[in-house]
Amino acid sequence: MIVLKLGGSVVTDKDRAETLDGAALARAADAIAAALDAGGDALADGLVIVHGGGSFGHHNASEHGVSTTGGTHDAGAVLDIHGAMTTLNRFVLSRLHERDVAAVPVHPFSGGHRDGESELTLPTGQVETLLAEGFVPVLHGDVIAHAGEGVTIVSGDELVAALARDLGADRIGLCSTVPGVLDDEDAVIDRIGSYDDVADVLGESDSTDVTGGMAAKVRALLELEAEASIFGLEDLDGFLAGADPGTTIG
Numbered sequence: 001m002i003v004l005k006l007g008g009s010v011v012t013d014k015d016r017a018e019t020l021d022g023a024a025l026a027r028a029a030d031a032i033a034a035a036l037d038a039g040g041d042a043l044a045d046g047l048v049i050v051h052g053g054g055s056f057g058h059h060n061a062s063e064h065g066v067s068t069t070g071g072t073h074d075a076g077a078v079l080d081i082h083g084a085m086t087t088l089n090r091f092v093l094s095r096l097h098e099r100d101v102a103a104v105p106v107h108p109f110s111g112g113h114r115d116g117e118s119e120l121t122l123p124t125g126q127v128e129t130l131l132a133e134g135f136v137p138v139l140h141g142d143v144i145a146h147a148g149e150g151v152t153i154v155s156g157d158e159l160v161a162a163l164a165r166d167l168g169a170d171r172i173g174l175c176s177t178v179p180g181v182l183d184d185e186d187a188v189i190d191r192i193g194s195y196d197d198v199a200d201v202l203g204e205s206d207s208t209d210v211t212g213g214m215a216a217k218v219r220a221l222l223e224l225e226a227e228a229s230i231f232g233l234e235d236l237d238g239f240l241a242g243a244d245p246g247t248t249i250g
């Protein structure tokens with residue numbers, strides 16, 4: 001089973017509020033549809049997709065002062081951020097449906113929560129059942145109930161880590177705007193085994209991003225047992241066909 005994250009920076013124009021990058025999303029959907037058509041061992045147990053927010057969630061969250069740790073009790077703010085993410089989710093689903101991918105939405109806000117220590121609990125029984133029934137569940141970064149904080153943000157990267165752990169993913173891929181994690185000379189780092197090895201070069205996202213950019217991604221992936229790859233859109237076909245493009249984490 002593969003867990004694939006489509007970065008919000010990839011499928012949206014991250015610097016213009018609520019704007020899709022239609023060409024990039026079409027390219028990603030083409031790659032996913034082609035890989036599912038081709039079959040293969042890695043996809044035999046299915047594919048779970050998670051997408052990030054890009055310009056569809058981070059601007060709203062930032063405007064309302066909501067982050068992964070700082071929450072809100074304002075129901076309007078919750079609906080605003082969740083609404084932006086479900087709008088993007090509809091776009092992603094429709095591009096996949098146009099290519100006959102049996103994609104269905106799973107909204108983390110409806111099922112997950114964080115406890116007082118910010119620990120995430122994400123039920124996965126519905127994802128598992130949908131996979132077994134031949135669907136492609138599509139989750140997204142979202143708002144999430146948070147004990148003591150009201151509602152905070154859960155990033156797509158956290159969801160990828162939780163799903164990969166709970167469902168025992170064979171392969172994990174993060175498709176982003178960069179060809180991998182870059183070193184101080186902008187060369188792709190082949191493998192990262194520890195956070196300290198790369199802490200100096202890891203930064204936030206270049207655009208509005210309330211969930212921590214590349215540094216948070218690497219941290220979340222290093223906690224997993226399975227190896228994960230971070231790569232660019234040009235390598236999505238290769239990843240789905242079994243290659244390990246970009247940076248391998250783990």
Ligand SMILES: Nc1ncnc2c1ncn2[C@@H]1O[C@H](COP(=O)(O)OP(=O)(O)OP(=O)(O)O)[C@@H](O)[C@H]1O
Nearest residue numbers: 007008009052054176181182201203205206213214
């Ligand atoms: N060492 C690094 N190597 C590569 N990218 C880096 C590095 N440090 C910081 N970044 C930034 O991290 C960004 C990728 O993180 P970002 O959170 O924007 O990705 P995403 O997952 O595609 O989008 P989203 O969070 O909206 O889903 C890059 O575009 C770059 O600006």
Ligand SMILES: C=C(C)CCOP(=O)(O)O
Nearest residue numbers: 052053057141155156211
């Ligand atoms: C609601 C938001 C901002 C979702 C964030 O998800 P991410 O883009 O994966 O960090």
